[in-house]
Amino acid sequence: METIGVHVDGVSKRYAHRVKGEIYAARDVRLDVRPGEFLTLLGPSGCGKTTTLRMIAGYEKPDAGRIRFGGQDVTDLPANQRNIGFVFQNYALFPHLSVFENVAYGLRVRGQSDDVIANSVGDVLTLVGLAGYEQQFSGQLSGGEQQRVALARAIVIRPRVLLFDEPLSNLDAKLRVQMRQEIRDLQRRLAITTVYVTHDQEEAMAVSDRIAVMHQGSVVQEGTAEDLYHRPTSQFVAQFVGRMNLIAGRVAAIAGRTADIAVLGALISAPLPRRDLAPGDPVQIIVRPEAIEVVRGGDEKTHSDLLPATIVSRTFLGEKIEYSVRCAQEMLQIVRYNEGPGALIPEGATVLLRFAADAVTVLTD
Ligand SMILES: Nc1ncnc2c1ncn2[C@@H]1O[C@H](COP(=O)(O)OP(=O)(O)OP(=O)(O)O)[C@@H](O)[C@H]1O
Ligand SMILES: [Mg+2]
Structure with a gap:
């Protein structure tokens, strides 16, 4: 048939x-x-x-x-x-x-x-x-x-x-x-x-x-x-589809189809959702919990795309670990795969966060 x-x-x-x-x-x-x-x-x-x-x-x-x-x-x-x-x-x-x-x-x-x-x-x-x-x-x-x-x-x-x-x-x-x-x-x-x-x-x-x-x-x-x-x-x-962090930001600069967004006291580059956005416009960014990389050793030379943060709490789930992190007054949810007991980050630790550029979505609604 x-x-x-x-x-x-x-x-x-x-x-x-x-x-x-x-x-x-x-x-x-x-x-x-x-x-x-x-x-x-x-x-x-x-x-x-x-x-x-x-x-x-x-x-x-x-x-x-x-x-x-x-x-x-x-x-x-x-x-x-x-x-x-x-x-x-x-x-x-x-x-x-x-x-x-x-x-x-x-x-x-x-x-x-x-x-x-x-x-x-x-x-x-x-x-x-x-x-x-x-x-x-x-x-x-x-x-x-x-x-x-x-x-x-x-x-x-x-x-x-x-x-x-x-x-x-x-x-x-x-x-x-x-x-x-x-x-x-x-x-x-x-x-x-x-x-x-x-x-x-x-x-x-x-x-x-x-x-x-x-x-x-x-x-x-x-x-x-x-x-x-x-x-x-x-x-x-x-x-509705998955978990996310929703963070308020502002367009800082635009270069082609990429924008630098000022969020959490840093600049993050992300794909531009609309052509009519201009520097200064308010936006929201979405970052999935697994798209935030955690870099240990908080006193390394800070880079503009590295965000200082503090681990507030962690939930050990075996294959993965969920961290609640404070970053510039915002609470963020982060999920990392368990890479072994030595890689677990203790509560209270100071860390640096990096948002994978292709994992950041900019919303204007
Ligand atoms: N026979 C009906 N008479 C009056 N209102 C109805 C009738 N059937 C559905 N509705 C209303 O239409 C809307 C959509 O209902 P529908 O059953 O399609 O939702 P749904 O997405 O399948 O929800 P659920 O996930 O709870 O099954 C609801 O607000 C419901 O109250
Ligand atoms: Mg139904």
């Missing part, structure tokens, strides 16, 4: 709200999911992820905008004619049906023969690691096994588009990590165009080809995990 893209073209959905009158659950959402791509909608609770996903599925009708699967406009097509697989947060298995019948359901509805059903169900149960569980009931399965049945049920109909709404949130942390890898591997093997919803940024980074970050009903930035992490265009995205 051909692999198709999913196109969400300016889709909006309003709901009645008792106090606010009306709210936009989704507002002018635009997404282009490429054929075979794994795209994740990531955002905080209430930002419109489920609403958007349900409109792609056909469970909700948009107030404005169109949805296309490949070249076909499906906006007015009911869900059961869109040929989608949907995996729900709570699995939504039929408790009175066996694992076999749960998975077979979509094929029976489509009038497939018993032979075809037996073969297809057997194949997908093997694919999700549940061969031998055919006659069990959902009440006899662990959470992870139930999620595998839900996955098998979604893919057995060979959907054109696979949709997931927080599929792992009922599982414990270890199983979540294992299942997300399984979902990712399966999606790659089957090459089904996939839209996945989560509020967990690490999960989004682990499974996605691309991530669309949503905020208050709109997509505010989309890109690969690396794009979002290293080149956030707003404080919201920087804060």
Whole structure:
């Protein structure tokens, strides 16, 4: 079967709200999911992820905008004619049906023969690691096994588009990590165009080809995990994707596409975000905790890009160490890999910090 893209073209959905009158659950959402791509909608609770996903599925009708699967406009097509697989947060298995019948359901509805059903169900149960569980009931399965049945049920109909709404949130942390890898591997093997919803940024980074970050009903930035992490265009995205230090500064000088930013009593060079910035303009800089290098021996000759700082506290986490550091009245969070017991820096130590130039993002909003 051909692999198709999913196109969400300016889709909006309003709901009645008792106090606010009306709210936009989704507002002018635009997404282009490429054929075979794994795209994740990531955002905080209430930002419109489920609403958007349900409109792609056909469970909700948009107030404005169109949805296309490949070249076909499906906006007015009911869900059961869109040929989608949907995996729900709570699995939504039929408790009175066996694992076999749960998975077979979509094929029976489509009038497939018993032979075809037996073969297809057997194949997908093997694919999700549940061969031998055919006659069990959902009440006899662990959470992870139930999620595998839900996955098998979604893919057995060979959907054109696979949709997931927080599929792992009922599982414990270890199983979540294992299942997300399984979902990712399966999606790659089957090459089904996939839209996945989560509020967990690490999960989004682990499974996605691309991530669309949503905020208050709109997509505010989309890109690969690396794009979002290293080149956030707003404080919201920087804060939501990973941890960060946000520091107020001022443009000191501009040379080509690089600016010298005065922050923390020093000058730091960073890529210029906008051409219209001028010396004196206030900006914010973002530095990730792992992008701050700690140089021991605080009485070396100070360099303009080295910032004197004091270690206020440290948390030993085995493979890494988190330091809280005071630098020119600001508290900064720093993460360093553990390079051995001799490299641990004691609390109270005076150090010098260096910000990796390509790791500093300048924001103007
Ligand atoms: N049927 C409905 N009637 C009224 N308001 C709704 C309805 N469904 C969703 N909303 C509102 O629309 C907004 C978006 O909801 P949605 O379920 O899409 O968020 P979400 O991003 O999936 O959040 P979560 O991470 O908590 O699942 C919320 O403010 C919610 O209260
Ligand atoms: Mg939701």
